[in-house]
Amino acid sequence: xxxxxxxxxxxxxxxxxxxxxxxxxxxxxxxxxxxxxxxxxxxxxxxxxxxxxxxxxxxxxxxxxxxxxxxxxxxxxxxxxxxxxxxxxxxxxxxxxxxxxxxxxxxxxxxxxxxxxxxxxxxxxxxxxxxxxxxxxxxxxxxxxxxxxxxxxxxxxxxxxxxxxxxxxxxxxxxxxxxxxxxxxxxxxxxxxxxxxxxxxxxxxxxxxxxxxxxxxxxxxxxxxxxxxxxxxxxxxxxxxxxxxxxxxxxxxxxxxxxxxxxxxxxxxxxxxxxxxxxxxxxxxxxxxxxxxxxxxxxxxxxxxxxxxxxxxxxxxxxxxxxxxxxxxxxxxxxxxxxxxxxxxxxxxxxxxxxxxxxxxxxxxxxxxx
Amino acid sequence: xxxxxxxxxxxxxxxxxxxxxxxxxxxxxxxxxxxxxxxxxxxxxxxxxxxxxxxxxxxxxxxxxxxxxxxxxxxxxxxxxxxxxxxxxxxxxxxxxxxxxxxxxxxxxxxxxxxxxxxxxxxxxxxxxxxxxxxxxxxxxxxxxxxxxxxxxxxxxxxxxxxxxxxxxxxxxxxxxxxxxxxxxxxxxxxxxxxxxxxxxxxxxxxxxxxxxxxxxxxxxxxxxxxxxxxxxxxxxxxxxxxxxxxxxxxxxxxxxxxxxxxxxxxxxxxxxxxxxxxxxxxxxxxxxxxxxxxxxxxxxxxxxxxxxxxxxxxxxxxxxxxxxxxxxxxxxxxxxxxxxxxxxxxxxxxxxxxxxxxxxxxxxxxxxxxxxxxxxxxxxxxxxxxxxxxxxxxxxxxxxxxxxxxxxxxxxxxxxxxxxxxxxxxxxxxxxxxxxxxxxxxxxxxxxxxxxxxxxxxxxxxxxxxxxxxxxxxxxxxxxxxxxxxxxxxxxxxxxxxxxxxxxxxxxxxx
Numbered sequence: 001x002x003x004x005x006x007x008x009x010x011x012x013x014x015x016x017x018x019x020x021x022x023x024x025x026x027x028x029x030x031x032x033x034x035x036x037x038x039x040x041x042x043x044x045x046x047x048x049x050x051x052x053x054x055x056x057x058x059x060x061x062x063x064x065x066x067x068x069x070x071x072x073x074x075x076x077x078x079x080x081x082x083x084x085x086x087x088x089x090x091x092x093x094x095x096x097x098x099x100x101x102x103x104x105x106x107x108x109x110x111x112x113x114x115x116x117x118x119x120x121x122x123x124x125x126x127x128x129x130x131x132x133x134x135x136x137x138x139x140x141x142x143x144x145x146x147x148x149x150x151x152x153x154x155x156x157x158x159x160x161x162x163x164x165x166x167x168x169x170x171x172x173x174x175x176x177x178x179x180x181x182x183x184x185x186x187x188x189x190x191x192x193x194x195x196x197x198x199x200x201x202x203x204x205x206x207x208x209x210x211x212x213x214x215x216x217x218x219x220x221x222x223x224x225x226x227x228x229x230x231x232x233x234x235x236x237x238x239x240x241x242x243x244x245x246x247x248x249x250x251x252x253x254x255x256x257x258x259x260x261x262x263x264x265x266x267x268x269x270x271x272x273x274x275x276x277x278x279x280x281x282x283x284x285x286x287x288x289x290x291x292x293x294x295x296x297x298x299x300x301x302x303x304x305x306x307x308x309x310x311x312x313x314x315x316x317x318x319x320x321x322x323x324x325x326x327x328x329x330x331x332x333x334x335x336x337x338x339x340x341x342x343x344x345x346x347x348x349x350x351x352x353x354x355x356x357x358x359x360x361x362x363x364x365x366x367x368x369x370x
Numbered sequence: 371x372x373x374x375x376x377x378x379x380x381x382x383x384x385x386x387x388x389x390x391x392x393x394x395x396x397x398x399x400x401x402x403x404x405x406x407x408x409x410x411x412x413x414x415x416x417x418x419x420x421x422x423x424x425x426x427x428x429x430x431x432x433x434x435x436x437x438x439x440x441x442x443x444x445x446x447x448x449x450x451x452x453x454x455x456x457x458x459x460x461x462x463x464x465x466x467x468x469x470x471x472x473x474x475x476x477x478x479x480x481x482x483x484x485x486x487x488x489x490x491x492x493x494x495x496x497x498x499x500x501x502x503x504x505x506x507x508x509x510x511x512x513x514x515x516x517x518x519x520x521x522x523x524x525x526x527x528x529x530x531x532x533x534x535x536x537x538x539x540x541x542x543x544x545x546x547x548x549x550x551x552x553x554x555x556x557x558x559x560x561x562x563x564x565x566x567x568x569x570x571x572x573x574x575x576x577x578x579x580x581x582x583x584x585x586x587x588x589x590x591x592x593x594x595x596x597x598x599x600x601x602x603x604x605x606x607x608x609x610x611x612x613x614x615x616x617x618x619x620x621x622x623x624x625x626x627x628x629x630x631x632x633x634x635x636x637x638x639x640x641x642x643x644x645x646x647x648x649x650x651x652x653x654x655x656x657x658x659x660x661x662x663x664x665x666x667x668x669x670x671x672x673x674x675x676x677x678x679x680x681x682x683x684x685x686x687x688x689x690x691x692x693x694x695x696x697x698x699x700x701x702x703x704x705x706x707x708x709x710x711x712x713x714x715x716x717x718x719x720x721x722x723x724x725x726x727x728x729x730x731x732x733x734x735x736x737x738x739x740x741x742x743x744x745x746x747x748x749x750x751x752x753x754x755x756x757x758x759x760x761x762x763x764x765x766x767x768x769x770x771x772x773x774x775x776x777x778x779x780x781x782x783x784x785x786x787x788x789x790x791x792x793x794x795x796x797x798x799x800x801x802x803x804x805x806x807x808x809x810x811x812x813x814x815x816x817x818x819x820x821x822x823x824x825x826x827x828x829x830x831x832x833x834x835x836x837x838x839x840x841x842x843x844x845x846x847x848x849x850x851x852x853x854x855x856x857x858x859x860x861x862x863x864x865x866x867x868x869x870x871x872x873x874x875x876x877x878x879x880x881x882x
Contacts, residue, residue: 007513228488233475240470247430247466248479248531249451309470363644363682364675365699366718 014303014311017354018318021301025325032332039183039207046209047181047277049324051076053215054270055291056298056316057223058132058263063299065259066239066308067146071135071154072267073292077283078161079128079271084170084281086120089113114191117176125268131157132264136257146260154292161283168282172275180276184208211273215317218269223313226262235259239308297344298323301351322347381406381570382427382458382539387436389422396422398594400436404539404587409561409571411581414591414614418805420574423591424541427572428460429453441538454480457538461545465528467516474498474512477531501530506556521548522667529557540564541572546580547802551665558584578607590614614806622810623838624817629857632658635825636794638677641686646672648849650686654794654825659816661840662829664869669849670829671713674796677827678710679703690794704733709787710796711780719783720771727753727767729782734789756785761811777808784815795819797828801835813839833865847871 009016030036055072062069131153138149179190185206188197197206205213226232234255237245246252270291275281295316296306302319304311326347330340362368380403389397397419404410414420425431427438429447438445440456447453450460467476474495475482483493498512507526516524525548532540542561546554561571561584575581581588589599590613597613605613632655641650646669654660662670676684679697688695690706697703703710712718720729730753731738738749753767760781764774771782780800787795797816801809816839820826830836836843842856845868853868 003511004513007511011513011515225488228491230482230484230489233471233479233482233489236471236475237468237479240468244466244468245479247450247462248468249449249454250479305470309468364672364680365682366675366680369717 015315018302018315022318022322029325029328043182043209046211049321050211051270051274052294053317053320054266055295056320057313058266059295059299060304060313060316061259061262063304064235064239064308065256069150069263070292071150072295073288074154074157075128075131075264075267076271077288078157079124079268080275081161081164081281081283082127083124083272083275086123087117087173088171089173124272128268129261129265132261136260140253140256165281165283168280170281172279177276177279180210184213231258236309294323297348383439385437387433389433395594400596402596404570406568406570407565408586409565409573409584411573411585411588413588418591419594420591424543428458454535459532459535459537460541461528461532462543465524467524467528469517473510473514473527476516477501477534501534505530505560522550525549526553539570543574550667624814632656635691637689639687643676643681643684646849650851652844654827656823656825657820659820659826659828659840661836661843663836663843663865664846666831668846670846674798707793709792711783711800713798715779715783722772723770725768726764726771729771730756730786733786752789756789760785777804780804795824795826799829799831833862845869
């Protein structure tokens with residue numbers, strides 16, 4: 001059994017490294033922060049981490065099949081722009097009405113209050129998932145390399161976002177913004193559940209920031225079952241050896257479709273949250289690009305191989321958190337924000353180098369090329 | 371062809387199967403059948419159509435014409451999984467394992483045990499343990515990634531995976547080529563058990579002794595046609611070889627010249643590396659072909675890699691022509707006039723998508739260049755010389771090397787190194803998976819090179835080959851050279867006895 005444990009540890013050394021690195025950095029950050037270890041800091045960090053963590057999860061799935069998804073940032077931006085129409089919470093809301101080339105497009109009338117917000121959320125996530133599904137179709141049926149396919153579709157999604165929000169704007173229901181970007185206690189009191197969050201049993205959890213709780217929830221409800229499903233394993237198999245996966249009778253095409261569709265869903269979650277957090281929709285092209293690149297960096301730091309086949313979305317969440325904590329340090333130590341990309345780059349290089357240290361132990365140099 | 375073979379009760383029957391690839395005939399009007407409870411060997415040179423045959427049976431490719439009946443009903447498999455579902459399972463030569471997944475994942479990849487719709491990791495692990503135990507591989511931990519297993523263990527995992535699908539027709543395509551002798555025994559035992567349980571088994575192998583030991587019946591293919599099917603013992607080995615090549619082979623091996631004391635070109639003293647090489651001392655003289663024998667995995671491959679500068683941390687002395695060398699990389703070995711024909715021509719020997727010409731010239735670009743640029747005329751001339759010398763059958767030198775047959779690919783690998791005019795040639799099982807005709811050409815070429823003064827160190831898993839080709843054979847066991855055989859000592863008995871590290875006369879196991 002000890003042997004088994006050693007094997008598992010060795011196979012997850014990338015994830016373990018990411019967790020330890022994050023723990024060390026975050027501890028240091030809290031020690032250096034004047035209000036370190038306080039719920040307020042935690043809530044703020046949670047809000048800043050969530051969107052990137054979702055994009056990192058999104059990027060992980062296609063990367064596991066050994067394909068990059070360059071459209072995750074674009075899907076996030078597009079869904080955010082939709083959200084700024086659909087989640088206004090306005091009474092008798094007229095969520096999305098557009099005039100295109102003389103045609104009138106409308107998504108009808110949403111109910112007021114919670115019902116409307118739930119419906120809007122579902123529509124937003126469905127849009128993200130659909131975008132991912134389209135990526136999957138282009139890759140699988142168009143037989144186009146993922147990196148090119150998603151470069152193109154990403155441009156289309158950004159185009160749609162720009163069409164929806166030529167300038168930043170829109171509005172998000174204020175209660176929704178408040179409930180989602182604070183602690184679980186605030187969430188409960190906004191929704192008037194659990195005695196407005198004052199229930200005795202609820203007290204031990206009330207301090208947890210909503211985004212963190214949401215992150216854990218999505219990981220447990222979406223990622224863990226997916227990983228343990230036959231389709232999820234086919235995703236790993238395709239990334240590891242596509243020919244062998246085919247010869248083993250695995251549903252290769254369905255696995256790739258699932259990978260990109262799931263990426264769209266996760267990116268949609270990120271976009272939805274970003275819109276809620278900023279209370280607006282913004283077709284920000286540089287931001288979409290930065291998120292895409294950071295999602296790839298998070299995946300690598302989290303121990304997932306860009307060659308596919310190994311790694312997990314959990315590792316990528318920690319990768320995203322590491323990247324974010326580094327930017328927190330800039331605030332604390334008052335370092336010029338312009339230096340931030342430099343440091344992020346150095347950390348990424350260091351993380352990748354640690355992963356490559358094993359090379360020094362190889363006694364048969366031929367193995368380096370396998 | 372005996373009519374009984376196509377009796378209606380046959381489990382699998384193919385009639386009139388034809389297949390062409392881009393106009394090239396792979397199979398032509400093939401009738402073939404195999405029965406329950408039989409091990410049926412399929413024999414033929416490379417390119418005879420064996421691979422196409424099993425690819426059609428296992429649903430990898432579809433035939434252009436003809437029909438296939440399985441257990442009395444017509445079938446037409448669109449994918450490998452459709453064939454699996456019908457009980458047709460194939461163990462392919464190129465492993466169908468996913469290196470980043472665990473052994474347990476791989477074994478149950480097609481239909482894992484599930485609980486609540488999700489994969490049940492524990493049940494899957496127990497299943498893997500049970501199947502591995504069935505083939506005597508309890509030592510493999512199912513949690514390990516396939517990537518971390520040696521090739522011989524991977525092959526056993528592949529077999530366990532196939533076994534787990536409870537095949538009604540099991541196809542083995544050179545499935546034992548990577549196995550150790552002990553594992554081969556286990557596989558034989560498993561095949562015998564499956565046979566007694568009624569499984570039909572198709573066995574493709576280039577190793578005649580395996581076929582003789584196992585098969586109840588054999589079919590010979592040549593040039594895409596089914597030539598003959600016969601029962602065990604109905605044909606001698608010589609007859610079978612005759613059927614396979616369709617022409618007479620007078621002498622299989624070129625004659626060895628009378629031995630004169632050769633000046634050692636390559637000398638090793640106390641070469642050691644990790645656990646795999648243990649104080650190896652050996653000399654190879656100019657004009658000599660020295661064989662490396664023994665069971666698979668006793669350090670022979672490591673020895674060749676060590677000499678070629680691939681291994682780190684090698685201790686001991688290597689001299690080439692009296693001068694000490696210490697190659698730290700293949701590039702350094704090359705400048706010390708050493709050449710290696712590697713184990714796997716597809717990954718280590720060739721750059722498959724590049725042209726034949728590029729592959730041939732790649733090791734000698736320095737000699738073919740004027741300043742920083744390759745001298746095109748010089749290159750062309752050198753390539754033409756190489757193609758003529760080795761009689762490589764090519765269309766255009768600009769075709770991708772992947773379009774060549776296995777035997778011709780191997781010739782390209784050899785030709786590439788001959789262009790560097792090496793004094794020392796290391797050969798790592800160069801005839802593996804190559805047809806009889808090309809094998810003989812390679813033997814002739816080796817002798818020719820030796821006669822021109824090259825020192826050749828030749829590792830082979832085929833005892834016949836070692837006896838036929840080598841002036842001297844060093845038998846390795848557990849990283850050491852346990853015996854050197856030459857002249858009349860070079861017999862199969864001696865080689866096998868030394869390989870097992872036992873005294874042939876007394877039958878005693880040597881003290882370790």
